[in-house]
Amino acid sequence: MATGLETPKQLTMADYKGKADPDWCPGCGDFGVLAAVQKALVELQIPTHDVVTISGIGCSSNFPGYVNTYGMHTLHGRALAVATGVKLANHKLTVLVTGGDGDGFGIGGNHFVHTMRRNVDLLYIVMDNQIYGLTTGQTSPTSRLGMKTKSMPFGNIEAPVNPIALALAAGATFIARGFSGEQKHLTELIKQGIQHAGFSFLDVFSPCVTYNHDNTYQWFKPRVKKLEDDPAYDPADWTAAMEKALLWGEVIPIGKFFKRTDVPTLHGAEPVLDEGPLVHRDLRVPPDIARSFIEELM
């Protein structure tokens, strides 16, 4: 018989395993991101029913099916809009948004900017493989200049977006970059992003082993350098963060670029939510108010 005095169950990786097995290509970087998210949730011991994972469309956006949390696989580029609604309906939930570079920086670019500006309290993980994986290898907003793809067979003629610089300019309050080949480091960044009160952006180099033959594990490995290895680097310094964000070449920084804690979250700034999450409140409109409202509109 349950007495209510039992020690709470210690959550393990098995608790966060989704019902479906990933159908990603063997070696896809997204496997490393999935494992790091599950590890972070285990280390933080967040109950599965307190987490919701929301995505758009793409190989990476199949993510919610592979993790045992609440989840929504939404429309291409619309995950952040749905996630904002979820957070405002129940701001006690841990909201994770996962997707690709095409989903987040292309079709979803407008939502990316405005969700940062609003400081919606969620963690946005972009599995950035610098290509459209699901649609079989077209140029994405982060594909490098000159890269030959299915849609630009003579080389990409468009300059890529810089997601870290964009996030700094748009006012994100936690900005980091990880690499799926650096599991421990990535898990730590995910934990910090979840714990941050405000919009956390985590751009993850997650190689597409099938369609991107330029930005491979072998290409990234000698280049990525952790910001945390430089004791003089201060993530509170916006200007220093922007300088690091612009580095791209023989050295590519990963780690926590920027963090500030003095900006209110969207749900914190909304007085209507002071009484607690909307989801726990009776929001039915009394009949007399509904009638007068309808009459006003007639």
Ligand SMILES: Cc1ncc(C[n+]2csc(CCOP(=O)(O)OP(=O)(O)O)c2C)c(N)n1
């Ligand atoms: C409105 C709309 N436009 C286009 C598509 C086709 N489409 C599906 S996924 C995708 C791009 C996927 O690339 P990315 O977001 O980088 O994810 P990846 O597959 O690389 O993980 C596109 C263009 C769509 N599903 N919906």
Ligand code: SF4
């Ligand atoms: S096509 Fe690329 S991104 Fe998609 S599952 Fe395969 S390796 Fe991963």
Ligand SMILES: [Mg+2]
């Ligand atoms: Mg992609």
